[in-house]
Amino acid sequence: MPETEKIRVVIVDDISETRENIRKLLQFESDLEVVGVAQTGAEAIQVTSETRPDVVLMDINMPDMDGIAATEKIRAKLPSTQIVIFSVQSDPNYMRRAMLVGARDFLTKPPDVDELTAAIRRAGVMAQNEKLKEANTQAAVRAGHSSTSGRNYGDSGKIILVFSPKGGSGSTTLTTNLGVALHSEETPVVVVDGKLQFGDLSFFYNQQGPNNVTDLAPRGNELDHQVVEEVLVVHESSGVSILSAPPQLERSEEVSGVEFSQILKYLRRMFSYIIIDTGSNLDEVTLAGIDIADLIVLITTQDIPAIKNVRLFMNLTDLLGVDRNQILFLLNKFDKRRSINADRIGDITKQTVMGTIPVDEKFVIPAMDRGIPFIIENPSNSVSKAVFKFAEVLKERIAENDQVEEFELEN
Ligand SMILES: Nc1ncnc2c1ncn2[C@@H]1O[C@H](COP(=O)(O)OP(=O)(O)OP(=O)(O)O)[C@@H](O)[C@H]1O
Ligand SMILES: [Mg+2]
Structure with missing residues (x-):
């Protein structure tokens, strides 16, 4: 979308003073435009279907229908419209329910203007990306490239490899929660355990099934949707699909790099995002993942050994020709409190830090122990918010890289 096009916003709140205050705040932002207001859930559904906004600021408590039910209905009708919940309540239960019906962000009243406009802009970028994707799909359908049976993304799903060159930096934690943040009905996610020995991804979701990646590897060349679906496990509360590592150490040998690539390529047809969790060893399977990935999420901590390993890793990816x-x-x-900050790490590694997730052991570790992604348990916690924010950055980067690729193909 051209930069001059404004982000179109609808404000939903039963209190007219709140609506007016927000409208006034947004008047000063030249890239945002309030295209409608509504004071009940039913009115919100009507106004949004008339105005088709990019972003809806949604109150939770309203006389006729709560904001969560309204969110669900709007998301079903207008998949590209993004909802930012705006409420006095920061009750995790509300947040979780809102997230499950597709709300994009959460703000507490009264609004901090910077937080408010930043959330609207993040949601706006996402809405525009979704519109672009819808337009591309329609163009593909018109050109006769669509499939007639089941869910099929051609081979347009994006492969994201999560790698931390120092063990214990949080690769599995971030794969788990990023998976939930990126998943929606329109953009389904599969997470893949690429750490074939000692892989623990399915435990972070507390969701084990009878099958794993070794059941697909021998059939790498002849996969079909049904076979793959039989092996995947669907995480009940988020809808994320999981491809597990084998539970026996010796079975890791059963998957070659070539077979792993074949499986990833097939998953591209079924999912919008394929997120691979890896171990810190550059084994055959991880290298195959690096080779095929559209994006590598490279994780560091502030520890010197971690930063040293990032440098080593990037020497290798430079050699491999990874952009x-x-x-x-x-x-x-x-x-x-630690002296080394993101800018300093960026200077040392010559790679800009694009996201920062705070340390919070009291929040992150109990969620892991319970096998509940923390982003579901409490989406409004600052660690969860940082993951949501990073998910947006990730989508933007994918869209930018796609544009560059298209441009290069055309020229
Ligand atoms: N932001 C955070 N704040 C506090 N603790 C965290 C954070 N991120 C991860 N952890 C904790 O760090 C530990 C290691 O995390 P995790 O298992 O995700 O790392 P990993 O890179 O996958 O490790 P491995 O090399 O074993 O695969 C876990 O106890 C996890 O709960
Ligand atoms: Mg791990």
């Missing part, structure tokens, strides 16, 4: 734009650098377990 630096394909690497999205993420700082996890960020502790602001």
